[in-house]
Amino acid sequence: MIDMNSIASDVLAATPKTGPVNATEWKTQVGDETIFRTCAWSPPGCHPVGCGLRVHVKDGVVTKIEGDPEHPITRGSLCPRCLALKEYIYHPDRIVHPMKRARADRGKDKWVECSWDEATDLVANAALEITEKYGPETIAVFGGTGREANNWYPQWANLVFGTPNSVYAQPGWSCYGPRMTNTAFMMGGGYPEIDYAAKFPLRYDDPRFTPPEVVLVWGKEPLRSNPDGIYGHALIEMKRRFGTKIIHVDPRITWLGTRSEEVLQVRPGTDTALAMAFIYVLAHDDLVDHDFIDGWTYGYDELVERVQEMPPSRAAEICGVPEEQIWRAARLFGNAKPSSVCWGLATDESTNGAQLGMCLVALMSITGFLDAPGGTTLGMGDDQGNVVRDGGSISADEKVDDATDSTLELALKNGIMSPETWFTKRVGVDKYPCVGSVLWTVQPDEFLKACETGKPFKFHMTQFISSNPISCIAGEPQRWWKALREMDFNFACDLFMNPVIMACCDVFLPVASTIEHDGQVVTHYGLNSSFYGAENKCVQVGDCKSDIEIMRMVGKKTYPDFWNRFETDEDYNNFHVFRSWLPWETLRNNVVTMSDEEYYKYKTGRLRPDGQVGFPTQTGRVELYSYAYANFQEDPLPYYEDPAYGPVSMPNMMKEEYPFVLTSGARRQEFFHSEHKQVPSLRQISPYPEVDINPADADRLGIEQGDWVEIWSPYGSCRQKAKVTPTIKEGVVHAMHAFWYPEQDGNExxxxxxxxxxxxxxMPTSVNAKTGFGNTFKSMICNIKKAEDNNDTNFPADKGIVLEASRQGEFEYQETWRPADSPVVDPIPYDEIISAPETPLIDNIVK
Amino acid sequence: MANALYIDYEFCSGCHSCEIACRNELEIGINDFGMKVLEDKPRQNPDGAWHWDYIAYPTELCDLCAERVEAGGIPACVMHCQAKVLYFGTIEEMTAKLAEKGSKGAIFVP
Known part of the structure; x- marks a missing residue:
């Protein structure tokens, strides 16, 4: 046994003696209890952070869940969501048997229990009938964010139903997708993350590590959200242990902001102007690494020329941040050695977000600290894995064919989906090929239009795994509600009843939680992995099954030739999930296997599939001037564009009817998006949704702390409770997202x-950037007033708010702002891709 | 020598982990707290700097996890604290920690 006192009594100074060698076994017997060591992922929803759990089990029932002090990243810590996991898995409302409901009873609580065999028959027969009648492409599979099912929803679509149409319903695919695109287009390397020594068994004591002097946290609250696998409180660890300074860019003052050296409180949606000004200052003061720029980047001069249009004086005016603060913060960043960039969701949820991402990639790079100790690390990012074998890294070109076939390749090879279906029936990617080039899904705004209009074809069936779009990621959820109600057949795999299932579904398949199935958690979805964690099954609850087992069951009934080869989840995991990662047994025994990836992978040929040095871009360099964007008819350099809805674009509307700028979606420790609302210990922390409003605005409108208020835009209204706080500027409000009330009546x-x-x-849909990415979730306009209560159901069918006249006016505005009838951008055939004029040979790059 | 909790409340992020960890350990009801996170809400000081403090403190239900400590462990709140700002030891050891920190620290003996 380890000495727990010595670890935690001064954990910051302690070197965790963890890793597979000297650690406690994954399963131990202590008296009449079995204690499992496991790494958490989902369900319930969370990012793949893989926090260490010790699950105590007696007679097949969990008695206690606590942190794992031997876990090298979390070292015994847990957030409230895992600490309340027992309340979640044994919640009386949890659904633990399959259920069905007559189609005519949608919207009514008239579910009846049925067997797994009957439930999966209903699903498979519906799919086969619809495939026969209308084609497999008329089936759509919805996935959400965070949960493991992120990995499975394209597999359900491509391999179980043979449809190319998997759906992430958020307008403009505005979570992670745009940042992945920026990374893929400009430098490769998976996903950039701040360096907190997360890959090394010795962590901060590894001699290779240098702590960041400054971390630039942009549009992100890592302490609450831990995206997308970062352990957010590492920022506090580094601040306390190394004095790491933080520059925080956010429209709100957050608690982390009060512990930051600089907080730049921007007007929502104007971040790109600020980021361009940062580059301006770095170039002006020459706070850049010319060796790195000359050796490893492309287009620096063009970038500097472009940002001349955005000196701090102009950015200050646009963003509402003092000019001298921009100079001061940018200099703090530019003088830091090393510096690191922590970019957040706000990068994605903006129609000007690709350009913000371009600036932030530049800020990671031109300082010379890209994939350097204490800088911004890169991953191999090779097809979600294939990077660890026998405990060590391998280069990306060592892939074994066949064993590493992608889901799409498997679907095509096994005749489950035809190439024609993939290339011509995936909705929306003809209009927005940029989205289609990086993501294997539909373009969601176009998909909604297809559901409503039947063009290019009508959809007949949907599935929901880890997605509750009516309560969460969809913009204009009332339109989605209406469209989904009209499908011939819908089903869901989940743990609790939720609005989308109650309103639309015909079959409910109950899913096992993170401690009820074997699996693997890889931080950052494998795109920049700190470690590979085992999810070990500790208990069985009801008849629940893992996502993969459910997928196998239905797959055997739709495409048996492919699916019959897997008898167990482990078969499937080893074939298609873990691939060339460690075999499952080894992963399980290790519990945590650190990736131990080296720095400077661009110097050692570990980023490029051909094994050459440099970055996997056309020029082999970090493309500050992006040919990939140019190929999608987007400006190859960053530019500033004001939000579609805001004081510049809509001065008259803001003067009169909608005087507030609305931003939304800041993360809470106690909820993961629409989840966890029924867990007592968590709901206690935030019983109601809250909208932040400045005291001066509240005073003017007669709104007091805790009052119910109505918030409305041209698209509709909702009610939340007022939180009167100086942390939000006058004229701006921030509203919590994804709130629903599982304790209330579920019937429509x-x-x-x-x-x-x-x-x-x-929030509108179809307000996207030219590329098809981006939305208004972080920068909308609204009005707000005191309301008596929250008793109004606000039900769309009663309100007639689906396509009411005022909203038509907005559509007209959208058409002016980004005309829909502009020529459709054709995907560019590979051999016609614009070539860089002076493509430097990889061999000539500085070594 | 009696035991105590020391908190570096400069960096208590107000995550509530200690409250739930404590409740799990003591097996007490949803409205009971052995640890409680208090908030001094955000405001700007006269010099413009932002003030916003959380501080976790033990109530009379806290027994400093006598059973865990007896078994060679540490209190549940200390182990689960995400910011690692809680420490457990004798009053003397905790006083030394406070002296070392010099600011925004506190010692609690429940």
Whole structure:
């Protein structure tokens, strides 16, 4: 046994003696209890952080869940969501047997239990019939964010139903996708992350590590959200242990902001102007690494020329941040050695976000600290893995063919989906090929239009795994509600009843939680992995099954030739999930296997599939001037564009009817998006949704702390409670997202209060950037007033808010702003891709 | 020598982990707290700097996890604290920690 006192009594100074060698076994017997060591992922929803758990089990029932002090990243710590996991898995409302409901009873709580065999028959027969009648492409599979099912929803689509149409319903695919695209287009290397020694068994004591002197946290609250696998509190560890300074860019003052050296409180949606000004200052003061720029980047001079249009004086005016603060913060960043960039969701949720991402990639690079100790690390990012074998890294070109076939390749090879279906039936990627080039899904705004209009074809069936779009990621959820109600057949794999299932589904398949199935968690979805964690099955609850087992069961009934080869989840995991990672047994025994990836992978040929040095881009360099964007008819350099809805674009509307700028979606420790609302210990922390409003605004409108208020935009309204706080500027409000009330009546029209407090009712769809990415979730306009209560169901069918006249006016505006009838951008055939004029040979790059 | 908790409340992020970890350990009800996170809400000081403090403190239900400590462990709140700002030891050891920190620290003996 380890000496727990010595670890935690001064954990910051302690070197965790963890890793596979000297650690406690994954399963031990202590008296009449079995203690499992496991790494958490999902369900319930979370990012793949893989926090260490010790699960105590007696007679097949969990008695206690605590942190694992031997876990090298979390070292015994846990956030409230895992600490409340027992309340979640044994919740009386949890659904632990399959259920069905007659189609005519949608919206009514008339579910009846059925067997797994009957439930999966219903699903498979519906799919086969619809495939026969209308074609497999008329089936759509919805996935959400965070959960493991992120990995499975394209597999369900491509391999179980043979459809190319997997759907991430957020307008403009505005979570992670745009940042992945920026990374893929400009430098490769998976996903950039701040260096917190997360890959080394010795962590901060590894001699290779240098702590960052400054971390630039942009549009992100890592302490609450831990995206997308970062352990957010590492920022506090580094601040305390090394004095790491933080520059925080956020429209709100957050608690982390109060511990930051600089907080730049931007007007929502104007970040790109600020980021361009940062580059301006770095170039002006020559706070850049010319050796790195000359050797490893492309287009620096063009970038510097471009940012001349955005000196700090102009950015200050646009962003509402003092000019001298921009100079001061940018100099703090530019003088730091090393510096690191922590970019967040706000990069994605903006129509000008690709350009913000371009600036932030530049800020990671031109300082010379890309993939350097204490800088911004890169991953191999090779097809979500294939990077660890026998405990060590391998280069990306060592892939074994066949064993590493992608889901798409498997679907095509096994005749489950035809190439024609993939290339011509994936909705929206003809209009937005940029989205289609990086993501294997539909373009969601176009998909919604297809559902409503039947063009280019009508959809007949949907599945929901880890997605509750009516309560969470969809903009204009009322339109989605209407469209989904009309499908011939819908089903869901989940743990609790939710608004989308109650309103639309015909079959419910109950899913096992993170401690009820074997699996693997890889931080950052394998795109920049700190470690590979085993999820070990500790208990069985009801008849629940893992996502993979459910997929195998239905797969055997739809495409048996392919699926019959897998008898167990382990068969499938080893074939298609873990691939060339460690065999499952080894992963399990290790519990945590650190990736131990080296720095400077661009110097050692570990980023490029051909094994050459440099970056996997056309020029082999970090493309500050992006040919990839140019190929999608987007400006190859960053530019500033004001938000579609804001004081510059809509001065008259803001003067009169909608005087507030609305931003939304800041993360809470106690909830993962629409999840966890029924867990007592978590709901206690935030019983109601809250909208932040400045005291001066509240005073003027007669709003007091805790009052119910109505918030509305041209698209609809919702109600939340006022939180009067100086942390938000006058004229700006921030609203919580994804709030619904599982304790209320689930029958329509109430539908668990799905439409009462959902801020996305105010958010339009189809306000996308030229590339098809981006939305208005972080920068909308609204008005706000005191309301008496929150008793109004706000049910769309009663309100007539689906396509009411005022919203038509907005559509007209959208058409002017980004005309839909502009020529459709054709995907560019590979051999016609624009070539860089003076493509430097990889061999000539500085070594 | 009696035991105590020391908190570096400069860096208590207000995550509530200690409250739930404590409740799990003591097996007490949803409205009971052996540890409680208090908040001094955000405001700007006269010099413009932002003030916003959380501080976790033990209530009379806290027994400093006598059973865990007896078994060679540490209190549940200390182990689960995400910011690692809670420490457990004798009053003397904790006083030394406070002296070393010199600011925004506190010692609690429940």
């Amino acid at each position: 029209p109430n539908l668990f209060g799905a439409f009462k407090s959902n801020i996305n009712i105010l």
